[in-house]
Amino acid sequence: xxxxxxxxxxGYVAFMAAALxxxxxxxxxxxxxxxxxxxxxxxxxxxxxxxxxxxxxxxPYALGSLVNSVVLCVVATAxxxxxxxxxxxxxxxxxxxxxxxLLYLLLLLSSVVTGTAAMVPIFVMMFQLGLINxxxxxxxxxxxxxxxxxxxxxxxxIDSVPRSxxxxxRVFGASPTQVLLHVVLPVARPGIATILVWAFxxxxxxxxxxxxxxxxxxxxxxxxLLTTLKDxxxxxxLNVIPVFSLLxxxxxxxxxxxxxxRYGFRFHGGIKA
Amino acid sequence: MVSAPPAEVAAPRRVPGDRDTxxxxxxxxxxxxxxxxxLIGLFLVFPALWTIYIGLTNYTLTGTTSTAPAFVGLDNFAxxxxxxxxxxxxxxxxxxxxxxxxxxxxxxxxxxxxxLRGARVWLRRTVxxxxxxxxxxxxxxxAYLWIAVLDRDGGTLGALLxxxxxxxxxxxxxASLIVFNTWRGTAFSMMLYSSALAAVPPSQxxxxxxxxxxxWQTVRDVVFPHIRGHVLTNTLLISLWTANDFSPFLxxxxxxxxxxxxxxxxxxxxxxxxxxxxxAAAISFLLLVVNLVVALVYLVLLRKRx
Numbered sequence: 001x002x003x004x005x006x007x008x009x010x011g012y013v014a015f016m017a018a019a020l021x022x023x024x025x026x027x028x029x030x031x032x033x034x035x036x037x038x039x040x041x042x043x044x045x046x047x048x049x050x051x052x053x054x055x056x057x058x059x060p061y062a063l064g065s066l067v068n069s070v071v072l073c074v075v076a077t078a079x080x081x082x083x084x085x086x087x088x089x090x091x092x093x094x095x096x097x098x099x100x101x102l103l104y105l106l107l108l109l110s111s112v113v114t115g116t117a118a119m120v121p122i123f124v125m126m127f128q129l130g131l132i133n134x135x136x137x138x139x140x141x142x143x144x145x146x147x148x149x150x151x152x153x154x155x156x157x158i159d160s161v162p163r164s165x166x167x168x169x170r171v172f173g174a175s176p177t178q179v180l181l182h183v184v185l186p187v188a189r190p191g192i193a194t195i196l197v198w199a200f201x202x203x204x205x206x207x208x209x210x211x212x213x214x215x216x217x218x219x220x221x222x223x224x225l226l227t228t229l230k231d232x233x234x235x236x237x238l239n240v241i242p243v244f245s246l247l248x249x250x251x252x253x254x255x256x257x258x259x260x261x262r263y264g265f266r267f268h269g270g271i272k273a
Numbered sequence: 274m275v276s277a278p279p280a281e282v283a284a285p286r287r288v289p290g291d292r293d294t295x296x297x298x299x300x301x302x303x304x305x306x307x308x309x310x311x312l313i314g315l316f317l318v319f320p321a322l323w324t325i326y327i328g329l330t331n332y333t334l335t336g337t338t339s340t341a342p343a344f345v346g347l348d349n350f351a352x353x354x355x356x357x358x359x360x361x362x363x364x365x366x367x368x369x370x371x372x373x374x375x376x377x378x379x380x381x382x383x384x385x386x387x388x389l390r391g392a393r394v395w396l397r398r399t400v401x402x403x404x405x406x407x408x409x410x411x412x413x414x415x416a417y418l419w420i421a422v423l424d425r426d427g428g429t430l431g432a433l434l435x436x437x438x439x440x441x442x443x444x445x446x447x448a449s450l451i452v453f454n455t456w457r458g459t460a461f462s463m464m465l466y467s468s469a470l471a472a473v474p475p476s477q478x479x480x481x482x483x484x485x486x487x488x489w490q491t492v493r494d495v496v497f498p499h500i501r502g503h504v505l506t507n508t509l510l511i512s513l514w515t516a517n518d519f520s521p522f523l524x525x526x527x528x529x530x531x532x533x534x535x536x537x538x539x540x541x542x543x544x545x546x547x548x549x550x551x552x553a554a555a556i557s558f559l560l561l562v563v564n565l566v567v568a569l570v571y572l573v574l575l576r577k578r579x
Contacts, residue, residue, distance in 0.1 A: 008488075012388065015384070015388060016388065016392070016396065016400065019381075019384075019385060019400060020399065020400055020403065022456065023400070023403040023404050023406075023407050023456065024403045025422070025429060025433075026407075026418040026419060026421070026422050026429070026456065027403070027406065027407070027410075027418060028429075029417075029418055029421045029422075029429070030414070030418065033421070040424075040426070040427040041420055041421045041424035041426070041427055041428060042421055042422075042424055042426070042427030042428045042429050042431070042432060043421070043429040043432065044427070044432075079312070083308045083309035083312065084309060086305040086306070086308065086309065087305060087306045087308075087309035087310070089297075089305060090297065090301075090302035090303070090304075090305035090306050091302075091306065093293055093297055093302070094293050094297050094298070094299055094302035095293070095299075096299055096302055096303060096306070097299075104572065106313075107572065108565070108568050108569070108572065109313065109317050109318065111510075111513060111564065111568045111571075112321075112561060112564040112565050112568050113317045113318075113320065113321045113561065113564075114517040114564065115517075115519070116517040116518075116519055116536075116537040116540065116557075116560065117321075117324075117517060117557050117560045117561045117564060118317070118320040118321060118324070118557070118561075119540065119541065119544065119557070120324060120327065120540065120544045120550055120553045120554045120557050121319075121320035121321070121323040121324045121327060121554065121557075122316065122320050123544065123545070123550075124323075124327060124332075124550060125319075125320065125323070140312060140316065141316045143312055143316075144312040144313055144315060144316025144317055145316065145317065147309050147312055147313050148313060148317070151309060170296055176296050176297050176298075176301065179296075201409070204411065205411035205412060205413075207411075207412055207413055207519065207523070208519045212545070223411060223412075223413050226413045226414070226417075227413055227416075227523065241417060242417075245413075245414045245417055248411065248413075248414060249410050249411060249414045252409055252410065252411060253406070253409065253410075256405075256409055
């Protein structure tokens with residue numbers, strides 16, 4: 001091996017080691033602090049205990065906020081998936097006047113009107129309607145934000161479903177609704193599952209909208225509660241935060257593993273699924 | 274981020290054999306579309322348009338102007354021009370976008386994609402898993418992870434450097450946020466460049482190698498011409514996301530003393546903490562316009578490519 005090759009090899013190994021450390025080291029805290037008898041902000045080998053878990057489970061709002069997260073996510077995900085499937089199917093199969101313009105508009109809307117850019121009018125709207133602290137309303141707002149991207153991706157999926165199935169079903173006298181329910185949906189299942197998981201993960205991780213719209217601690221999902229966990233002294237409650245972070249993060253990771261194992265890791269640009 | 278736009282999906286196209294095989298009919302198709310469009314209209318289109326109106330008033334969260342806001346024309350925009358804090362927010366957002374998206378995520382993402390190409394399977398899988406994990410973890414959790422890295426007393430970075438006592442988030446807030454966001458978002462660029470690199474003809478890489486080109490020469494002269502379009506669209510997208518990212522709020526809340534107050538945090542603090550909804554709406558409108566311009570350029574580029 002020449003000197004130059006050795007140098008290159010060393011550089012390569014150094015880069016890989018640095019990259020791996022850069023990405024992995026911050027995450028180790030999530031593995032150590034939940035089990036440490038004196039968890040701090042910073043990484044150390046834990047003095048093993050399960051006391052933090054007891055503290056978390058007996059916290060007055062911790063488990064309730066996870067339930068709130070589920071409620072919020074189920075509303076947002078169900079609405080997004082059902083409405084997006086219906087819309088994508090109609091857009092894929094029927095030439096509605098102005099369809100291409102509508103598709104462009106959806107693509108634009110999904111990236112232009114971000115939660116940040118729309119937080120003021122959305123807050124004002126919910127405030128004036130008296131819907132601050134309403135979990136269902138917040139779920140609908142989140143769904144509204146996810147729908148354009150969901151429709152767009154699902155349309156791509158449904159475009160690739162062979163039309164001959166539908167034609168045969170029609171020949172045998174199936175109604176349009178039956179065709180959708182019994183022919184199209186089963187064939188488009190991977191696409192719908194992807195959107196389902198994507199929507200759930202997006203809603204589960206969303207901080208800004210629940211933070212704006214759910215001011216009452218009884219209605220707040222885990223994402224918001226996690227930022228407000230304080231001990232009696234008013235500083236961050238480090239007995240609860242690490243465990244709760246872990247509990248809150250696990251469903252997201254599990255869903256990704258499930259989808260990538262079942263359907264393969266699909267890469268839809270901005271869509272993390 | 275509520276809405277992640279589909280990046281590398283082709284622009285809308287007409288499917289061959291585009292016909293109503295299901296016998297839906299236009300009327301029923303519009304019925305299928307209606308619920309989705311209704312929600313999009315209520316929670317995306319209407320707020321975007323309403324921002325313009327609120328931005329032209331002196332509407333506030335409390336006080337007399339909360340019940341009877343007055344139309345003030347372009348006063349809010351005129352005020353923004355004179356507002357040193359707004360100028361500060363613009364400048365910090367620019368720093369944040371250039372540092373963490375245009376440079377950080379782009380370069381690190383490409384480097385990872387390039388060097389992982391020929392790596393052993395276990396190494397590739399391990400590195401990719403961690404990079405992806407940093408992307409999919411919820412933002413609130415990620416914020417705590419980095420607070421633990423950068424904390425003054427027991428923080429991991431201080432311990433690794435052997436010199437605790439530096440409060441990174443207080444002393445170097447913008448640098449901290451830039452490193453944080455590079456960590457957070459590199460996965461997207463890495464995946465995009467991985468798939469772009471797969472389209473570079475192996476024969477050309479082979480030729481470059483036999484002619485003794487260095488790695489850098491190969492990237493510059495052989496690879497880059499193939500992926501130029503991807504670099505452009507990727508940069509636009511990650512810049513747009515970064516400019517709209519609310520995570521800085523979770524790490525520094527804009528502090529200390531506005532030193533890390535990027536536009537999203539500025540808007541939040543003006544609207545909710547100070548209750549100046551009209552002024553915050555005017556600033557939001559400017560952000561919407563910038564988003565719109567970037568997204569339009571992006572669509573035009575996509576269309577050109579396909």
